[in-house]
Amino acid sequence: MAAAATCGAGVLSSGCVASTAGRSSTTSFQRRSKASGADGGGPRLLSIAGTRPSVRNGQLLVSTGLPALDQLLGGGLAVGTVLLIEEDKYSIYSPLLFKYFLAEGIVNGHTLLVASAKEKPADILQELPAPLLDDNGKKELEDVHNSKTPESDVNMKIAWRYQLQPKMQVGPVSSSRFGHYYDVSKRIPQELLGSSKWHGFFLPEHITSDLKGEPCSLSGDYMKLLQFIQNIIYTEGFDGSNPQKKQKNILRIGIQNFGSPFWGDDICCTENSDNSHRLTKFFYVLRGLLRTSLSACIITMPTHLIQNKAITARVRNLSDTVVGLESFIGSEKETNSLYKDYHGLIHIRKIPRLNNLTCDESDVKDLAFKLKRKLFTIEFLTEAAAH
Amino acid sequence: MFPELNNLLGTTPDGTEQGKLTLLCDAKTDGSFLVHHFLSFYLKANCKVCFVALVQSFSHYNIVAQKLGVSLTAAREQGQLVFLEGLKSSVDIFFHAQEEPHPLQFLREASAGNLQSLYQFVRDSLKPVDSGETPWKFPVLLVDNLSVLLSLGLEAVAVLDFMQYCRATVCCELKGNVVALVHDNRDAEDKENGILLNGLSHQSHLVLRAEGLATGFCKDVHGQLRILWRRLQPTARRDQSLTYQYKIQDKNVSFFAKGMSPAIL
Numbered sequence: 001m002a003a004a005a006t007c008g009a010g011v012l013s014s015g016c017v018a019s020t021a022g023r024s025s026t027t028s029f030q031r032r033s034k035a036s037g038a039d040g041g042g043p044r045l046l047s048i049a050g051t052r053p054s055v056r057n058g059q060l061l062v063s064t065g066l067p068a069l070d071q072l073l074g075g076g077l078a079v080g081t082v083l084l085i086e087e088d089k090y091s092i093y094s095p096l097l098f099k100y101f102l103a104e105g106i107v108n109g110h111t112l113l114v115a116s117a118k119e120k121p122a123d124i125l126q127e128l129p130a131p132l133l134d135d136n137g138k139k140e141l142e143d144v145h146n147s148k149t150p151e152s153d154v155n156m157k158i159a160w161r162y163q164l165q166p167k168m169q170v171g172p173v174s175s176s177r178f179g180h181y182y183d184v185s186k187r188i189p190q191e192l193l194g195s196s197k198w199h200g201f202f203l204p205e206h207i208t209s210d211l212k213g214e215p216c217s218l219s220g221d222y223m224k225l226l227q228f229i230q231n232i233i234y235t236e237g238f239d240g241s242n243p244q245k246k247q248k249n250i251l252r253i254g255i256q257n258f259g260s261p262f263w264g265d266d267i268c269c270t271e272n273s274d275n276s277h278r279l280t281k282f283f284y285v286l287r288g289l290l291r292t293s294l295s296a297c298i299i300t301m302p303t304h305l306i307q308n309k310a311i312t313a314r315v316r317n318l319s320d321t322v323v324g325l326e327s328f329i330g331s332e333k334e335t336n337s338l339y340k341d342y343h344g345l346i347h348i349r350k351i352p353r354l355n356n357l358t359c360d361e362s363d364v365k366d367l368a369f370k371l372k373r374k375l376f377t378i379e380f381l382t383e384a385a386a387h
Numbered sequence: 388m389f390p391e392l393n394n395l396l397g398t399t400p401d402g403t404e405q406g407k408l409t410l411l412c413d414a415k416t417d418g419s420f421l422v423h424h425f426l427s428f429y430l431k432a433n434c435k436v437c438f439v440a441l442v443q444s445f446s447h448y449n450i451v452a453q454k455l456g457v458s459l460t461a462a463r464e465q466g467q468l469v470f471l472e473g474l475k476s477s478v479d480i481f482f483h484a485q486e487e488p489h490p491l492q493f494l495r496e497a498s499a500g501n502l503q504s505l506y507q508f509v510r511d512s513l514k515p516v517d518s519g520e521t522p523w524k525f526p527v528l529l530v531d532n533l534s535v536l537l538s539l540g541l542e543a544v545a546v547l548d549f550m551q552y553c554r555a556t557v558c559c560e561l562k563g564n565v566v567a568l569v570h571d572n573r574d575a576e577d578k579e580n581g582i583l584l585n586g587l588s589h590q591s592h593l594v595l596r597a598e599g600l601a602t603g604f605c606k607d608v609h610g611q612l613r614i615l616w617r618r619l620q621p622t623a624r625r626d627q628s629l630t631y632q633y634k635i636q637d638k639n640v641s642f643f644a645k646g647m648s649p650a651i652l
Binding site: 057226227230277280281283284285287288289291292308309310312313314317318353354355356357358361363365 | 417419420423444446447450451454473474475476477478481482494534535537538539540570572575576577578579580603604606635636637638640
């Protein structure tokens with residue numbers, strides 16, 4: 001799937017752009033034709049960096065950081081939806097997908113919100129993989145992060161008349177590529193991290209503060225995280241509540257190891273948890289928050305630890321996209337000759353049908369992944385691979 | 388609405404039975420196409436529809452309905468459609484103080500609540516105004532979906548009570564129809580969901596069950612639809628059941644007999 005969106009003026013070929021979502025009934029799914037919605041006949045709506053419309057229904061998509069996974073999900077992750085990653089058994093490969101998602105956000109200049117109960121968000125960000133960029137990509141990346149600094153005046157010798165013209169408004173320089181490749185063996189450069197905007201939610205830091213207002217039915221920890229997310233969305237205008245903001249951006253939310261005992265939940269410990277609905281309620285309200293804002297969320301969950309399968313089923317129903325990782329470590333598949341070149345299987349359990357009756361399901365369901373020294377690849381599992 | 392499904396069910400927008408409860412369920416597949424069918428069907432049939440949409444946003448249903456020939460915004464403006472958007476309301480309830488009781492009031496309660504306020508909302512939307520004159524044929528309640536209510540902390544009994552009240556008001560008193568979607572998580576041992584599903588199956592007149600194929604994923608056949616007509620009166624006639632396979636396309640769903648997919652003929 002070619003990812004060549006035109007850069008610069010950001011004119012979308014399908015004529016569909018994301019509209020702002022405000023307190024009115026519009027959500028980020030609404031199409032808006034190019035003809036309408038101009039602000040007093042001013043500049044057309046510029047595209048947001050790192051997004052592209054879906055071929056099928058114009059739905060705005062962001063990359064997950066793995067172009068192979070984007071293709072399997074029908075082009076990318078839809079803005080306003082939740083991607084649930086069911087962790088592999090020892091949680092070795094799922095943090096990689098988590099970091100790819102965040103790294104893609106940094107490369108595109110999106111705002112990040114990282115929530116974890118185990119690791120400090122700053123430490124997670126330090127371990128992001130470095131993007132693999134060719135020369136064009138490097139220049140664009142500098143532009144994305146240095147877009148505030150004006151270019152130095154270059155004295156024009158021949159076309160000096162043009163120097164007197166006002167500088168052309170080069171729109172938001174978006175990285176023209178949708179989806180980048182990363183080198184897992186290297187760390188993301190510090191300058192990239194430093195110029196990126198992110199918010200961290202580390203559960204132990206929030207554990208002592210009191211809840212404002214009446215006690216709500218969610219567990220304190222989940223409620224605090226929801227309030228943190230809602231606060232960021234509201235204050236930074238991702239839900240369209242601040243129309244004066246010059247440039248729309250995407251908020252990428254990443255929540256790691258959700259539902260594990262680190263989050264104070266006991267669904268991984270007992271079968272008859274009294275508070276199982278806290279988790280599912282969180283998913284529901286989160287979905288409501290995402291649908292009314294320009295954000296996308298990745299959640300990794302150790303579903304293999306959840307004792308009550310009904311909770312897993314409900315969580316899957318409440319998530320839009322569900323991807324399961326199954327690693328071969330410690331299982332009998334490790335010695336199976338069919339799987340000897342791979343590290344595990346990847347199951348695309350669910351893809352959302354948004355604004356549509358159908359969805360772009362991949363025809364092939366046997367997918368395996370392999371972590372090479374620098375790259376995480378996903379391949380179709382075929383008989384030929386076994387020989 | 389899907390014309391082929393109308394043929395299978397033996398209904399048309401002009402002539403359809405009243406006072407019936409239709410249960411939609413899906414197992415290992417997505418049954419939301421049935422919800423879109425009934426929504427556009429009843430709007431075309433000139434009925435007053437109260438749609439409790441708990442899982443997707445208004446614009447999602449609107450865009451699909453436009454492909455099926457119905458405009459939800461127009462219907463809402465004319466008063467034909469009352470739309471409760473669960474996702475947006477839940478955000479409002481959680482983060483902004485609400486003065487008057489809200490249909491989804493149970494979200495604020497710590498312990499298992501009940502759906503009384505939601506029932507009041509349904510009753511107030513569908514009961515005819517005092518003059519008794521209404522341009523719409525009969526009221527219809529559509530719920531997408533009931534399994535989400537279980538995830539939000541309610542017990543199956545509370546949801547069954549809600550459906551009982553709705554059936555009494557909408558089906559018996561107002562001679563309207565009720566359509567509800569329930570997921571089938573049977574292999575996940577979801578007991579509460581099982582109670583809800585079994586309870587509603589016994590009360591419904593028509594059960595439409597969308598299942599994934601037993602043999603796995605297929606590009607040309609997306610699933611199997613089982614239609615079960617239930618005779619709730621103790622007559623001699625037995626329940627009638629039919630099974631079809633279907634393929635979902637961009638604006639339509641085509642149905643065919645088992646094994647007769649156009650792709651293999």
